[in-house]
Amino acid sequence: MNSDNKLMSIFGTIEDPRSHINQLHNLIDILLIGIISVICGAETWKQMIEFAQSKEVFLRKFLELPNGIPSDDTINRVFSAIDSSQLEVCFTDWVNSISTFAKGQVIAIDGKTIRGAKSGGIKSPVHMVSAWASQNNLVLGQVRVNDKSNEITAIPELIERLCISGSIITIDAMGTQVNIADKIIENGADYILAVKENQKQLLEQVEDEFRFAKEIETNESIDIGHGRIETRKCSVISDFAFIENEDNKWNKLTQIVKVESIREFKNSDKQTERATRYYITSFNDVAENFQHYIRSHWGVENKLHWTLDVGFSEDASRKRNKNAAQNYSVLLKIALNLLKNEKTEKQGIPGKRLKAGWNEAYLLKVLNIKV
DSSP states (O other), X not given: OOOTTHHHHHHTTSOOOSOGGGOOSOHHHHHHHHHHHHHTTOOSHHHHHHHHHHTHHHHTTTOOOTXXXXXXXXXXXXXXXXXXXXXXXXXXXXXXXXXXXOTTOEEEEEEEEETTOEETTEEOOEEEEEEEETTTTXXXXXXXXXXXXXXXXXXXXXXXXSOOTTOEEEEOXXXXXXXXXXXXXXXXXXXXXXXXGGGHHHHHHHHHHHHHOSOOEEXXXXXXXXXXXXXXXXXXXXXXXXXXXXXXXXXXXXXXXEEEEEEEETTSOOOOEEEEXXXXXXXXXXXXXXXXXXXXXXXXXXXXXXXXXXXXXXGGXXXXXXXXXXXXXXXXXXXXXXXXXXXXXXXXXXXXXXXXXXXXXXXXXXXXOOO
16 A cells, blocks of 8 residues: 555645635645644644644645644634535545455445534534445545435445445445445445344345255354353355245345354353344355454444544544534544554554654654655
């Protein structure tokens, strides 16, 4: 992955929302100040500007800053006014330009609510749908769910923006919709979609197939660690009756999958946890591989959502404008991608952010900028 200053060239195409008379500071300078300060630990507009003021000599090595460092009010107004859809498209274009994906890469799509966002002084959570490349550990893109809509309408829009050909798209039950399956296939990818109560008829059909099937391929795995023992049994059926039904509208439906998990806790009073999950898929594979694909999906929770909350305090963010909250979410994901891509420093995201803040040579390495 090699950015070659694509960060500046791609985000430099964003349309400036300000009138010409108010353009005292270059838009790309404001965007880069936002990205760089977030990498180094800033969480508010004021902190971004305080960081930039302390690093002005350093920033002038690659930013013009014709009128010095903008005020926190300026950066707040700009990020509140930037077209969020355009910023998200540029983000996806940037990721596509710096990444290569192996065939069969698992891309997990999942939603997350930014609970701290406010509008008019009242809590007004913003819900985002993001795509996570499990093998590359990269956020590929995001789309905000409109207030009067839900993930079902946002997911196709996100899929359309991504380069997913040859990939395996995994989505939880909310995204198990015929039109979403169609959109995935149209874009040259395959799907693994969770089946739950929101697709009641489909769930009953899948449960019946596993209840009466004569040929089931299985794989069992055991994980021991963190004071627990987890046993997972994955079962796959390739020959099932309802695939031939006239009312089967699932594009390229090929196999159905069941994953049964038992989690036992050592030296604890916690009761054993049992769960059974079902999936439909558009391609043929063996149970062992489906174990891997389905577990990879949860990277979007463990490596993206959790990191944004713990490493970047996203849920604690109190951006006063939904547009600003949406744009700030893009900044966090740019920072996360850059930090994860930097491989020389063997520590977690919080440690990398600290080092980037006090070590300018390391910060340039994270940004992949030569001065």
